[in-house]
Each structure stands twice: as structure tokens, then as C-alpha cells.
Amino acid sequence: xxxxxxxxKKTQDKGYVQTTTLSKDDSYLSTPKGLxxxxxxxxxxxxxxxVAEKLAKAMGKDDCGCNRRRKALNEMFPYTKETxxxxxxxxxxxxxxxxxxxxxxxxxxxxxxxxxEGIGPITLNIGTTLIIDKQHPLYNDIPHYYKNxxxxxx
Numbered sequence: 082x083x084x085x086x087x088x089x090k091k092t093q094d095k096g097y098v099q100t101t102t103l104s105k106d107d108s109y110l111s112t113p114k115g116l117x118x119x120x121x122x123x124x125x126x127x128x129x130x131x132v133a134e135k136l137a138k139a140m141g142k143d144d145c146g147c148n149r150r151r152k153a154l155n156e157m158f159p160y161t162k163e164t165x166x167x168x169x170x171x172x173x174x175x176x177x178x179x180x181x182x183x184x185x186x187x188x189x190x191x192x193x194x195x196x197x198e199g200i201g202p203i204t205l206n207i208g209t210t211l212i213i214d215k216q217h218p219l220y221n222d223i224p225h226y227y228k229n230x231x232x233x234x235x
Contacts, residue, residue, distance in 0.1 A: 114161075117154030121147065175233075178224045186235040187211045187223065193231055195219065210235070 113119045124130045130147055137145035193205040197218045205211070211232070213223055226232045 114159060115155030116158035116160075117151035117156075120154060121151045173230075175228050175230060178227050182234075183220060183223050184214050187213060187227070187232040188235055189232055191231050193226065195222070 113122060121130065124133075124147070130145075133145040133147055137143070187210070189205045189207055189209040189211070192207060194202065195205065196202045199218075211217070211219065213220055219226075223232070227234065
């Protein structure tokens with residue numbers, strides 16, 4: 082809810098819907114920024130904030146201190162931490178290999194589960210060195226593995 086928008090609230094003592102307008106100080110009623118705003122919403126719902134204001138005025142004080150306590154609780158227990166914006170990690174892809182660059186030695190960077198014709202399913206572990214030539218069963222898959230940083234060329 083934005084400031085200065087009507088807020089409909091059913092009051093228990095009168096049994097009707099009363100429309101009020103939120104001021105800037107009542108912005109905690111729309112989206113709480115911390116524990117203080119949540120406590121203020123709860124006390125507002127119960128009517129305790131109005132009772133506190135009347136008691137403060139009856140005792141000759143201008144303010145009951147609710148806003149000061151609300152702001153202090155918000156600072157101690159915020160719902161979102163204000164931190165430096167950390168950019169998401171950039172995942173770089175290797176440039177595609179050209180046809181004449183595929184042959185060579187490669188190192189496995191991540192476990193690789195594959196199936197080789199005549200052998201069946203195998204797992205190539207991190208650090209394994211592959212010597213790739215045109216007759217190697219993984220020759221056609223090397224560009225994909227290289228581009229996605231599953232292997233690196235030595």
C-alpha cells in the first residue's frame with residue numbers, strides 16, 4: 082500500500098468499516114522494513130498505539146515514543162540487509178573449437194559420464210588426460226565439452 086492511499090479497517094468497538102488515509106509516518110502499515118514496523122502494525126491492529134498516544138497526552142507529553150522505538154527496532158532487526166550490490170558471477174564459455182583444433186590433449190575439469198561404443202557407460206574423473214585424434218570415440222563430442230568448460234586443452 083502506498084502512502085496517502087485509503088486503508089479500510091474494521092473497528093471492533095463500532096463494528097463498521099472506517100476509511101483512513103495513510104500519512105508518510107504510517108508507511109510501516111503497508112510494507113514492514115523491520116521488526117519495529119511489524120510490532121507497530123500489531124499494536125495498530127489492537128488499538129494500543131491510540132491508547133498510548135492518549136495516555137501520553139494525558140500525562141502532558143507530546144509523544145508516546147512509539148515511532149522512536151519502532152525506528153530503533155527496525156535498525157536492530159531489519160528484514161533486508163543493506164549490502165553492497167554484488168554482481169552475479171559471469172560464466173564464460175570457451176570459444177568454439179575449429180575443426181583443425183579438435184585433435185590434441187585435454188584434461189577433464191568436471192566428472193564426465195558418457196558412453197563409448199564397444200565399451201559402454203564410463204565416468205571420466207577430474208584430472209584425467211584424454212589424447213584425442215580423429216579415431217577417438219569422443220572426437221565429435223570434444224567441441225561441446227570444451228565450450229562448456231568440462232574439459233580444457235593442454
